[in-house]
Amino acid sequence: MSVYTSVSNDDMQAWLQRYALGELVELKGIAAGITNTNYFVTTTHGRYVLTLFEVLQLAELPYFLKLKSHLSRHGVACPAPIADHNDQFASLLSGKPACLVSCLHGSDVSAPNAAQCRAVGEMLAQMHLAGATFPLRMDNPRGPAWWAHTASTLYDAMPAADAAMLRDEIAFQASHRFDFLPHGVIHADLFKDNVLMDGDRIAGFIDFYYACNDILLYDIAIAVNDWARLPDGSIDDTLASALLAGYQTVRPLSTSEADAWPVMLRAGALRFWVSRLLDFYQPASGELTFTKDPGVFQQLLAAHRQRNSFWL
Ligand SMILES: Nc1ncnc2c1ncn2[C@@H]1O[C@H](COP(=O)(O)OP(=O)(O)OP(=O)(O)O)[C@@H](O)[C@H]1O
Numbered sequence: 001m002s003v004y005t006s007v008s009n010d011d012m013q014a015w016l017q018r019y020a021l022g023e024l025v026e027l028k029g030i031a032a033g034i035t036n037t038n039y040f041v042t043t044t045h046g047r048y049v050l051t052l053f054e055v056l057q058l059a060e061l062p063y064f065l066k067l068k069s070h071l072s073r074h075g076v077a078c079p080a081p082i083a084d085h086n087d088q089f090a091s092l093l094s095g096k097p098a099c100l101v102s103c104l105h106g107s108d109v110s111a112p113n114a115a116q117c118r119a120v121g122e123m124l125a126q127m128h129l130a131g132a133t134f135p136l137r138m139d140n141p142r143g144p145a146w147w148a149h150t151a152s153t154l155y156d157a158m159p160a161a162d163a164a165m166l167r168d169e170i171a172f173q174a175s176h177r178f179d180f181l182p183h184g185v186i187h188a189d190l191f192k193d194n195v196l197m198d199g200d201r202i203a204g205f206i207d208f209y210y211a212c213n214d215i216l217l218y219d220i221a222i223a224v225n226d227w228a229r230l231p232d233g234s235i236d237d238t239l240a241s242a243l244l245a246g247y248q249t250v251r252p253l254s255t256s257e258a259d260a261w262p263v264m265l266r267a268g269a270l271r272f273w274v275s276r277l278l279d280f281y282q283p284a285s286g287e288l289t290f291t292k293d294p295g296v297f298q299q300l301l302a303a304h305r306q307r308n309s310f311w312l
């Protein structure tokens, strides 16, 4: 149960007075989720999701909440943050930065079908277009400088063959930069558990807390690496093609983007191999996150490195 911070009904009712949302009817902890504490909040006006941020600080939230607000205002399926009477999206509750967002009707899927992958691709492209008018900027905190530095702290702890592969891929990526490709706001973590589906329709993208400015194609690669990945670590070409086809109904890829695709898939796999290795070898103190298997992304990266033909 990921309710790390408890909120009493009295505290919630008092905090709700900051909003034009009526009176508290029910407060129910959400079991899913790893990083933050989430509750369903029912008031006399409707149903919302309360997030208490366990890691991010109050001052770090405006970029992410303003982005969600911008995207939602542009019709991208994602929760809309609710502003309080001070026109703020976040304030402290039970000692933690907290916000309320609209509640979506959907749930995440673990084994998506092609129609769902197509819908994800289409919505991702809509998000990329809508992001073009978002005025704030955020550098990618987990880009090439981060993975190179992080890997340097891990090599000694890793089996020699794995460390050699990691070194080799980091050198490969350093010699294949695509900074000339279209950039914009990317989600950067659009895994299956960060999309709520309502049948084959997207109810909403969630968890924008790695969103940043980076290469748009990289965002597609991250999504394909999770949405089309089979339990054995290989990529299902039908699902990958469906996601890319959906994307291209909205934003067709250029020849330069198509040429960069195999390298970008490797970059997406590398980024999550490194973050999972970091969690595995150097778990943060006061650990709230559950370690996910780094081997999955090493396996995927190895498959991408061996493959000669791709879907673009
Ligand atoms: N706006 C929303 N509408 C409906 N349900 C939501 C909404 N936001 C979150 N949820 C539900 O809460 C669960 C946990 O949310 P989320 O995955 O964002 O948790 P987290 O701990 O903040 O992030 P993570 O698990 O990625 O570290 C989701 O799987 C979903 O079931």
Ligand SMILES: N[C@@H](CCO)C(=O)O
Pocket: 189, 191, 272, 275, 276, 292
């Ligand atoms: N989606 C990430 C975790 C959150 O960043 C992973 O599966 O490693």
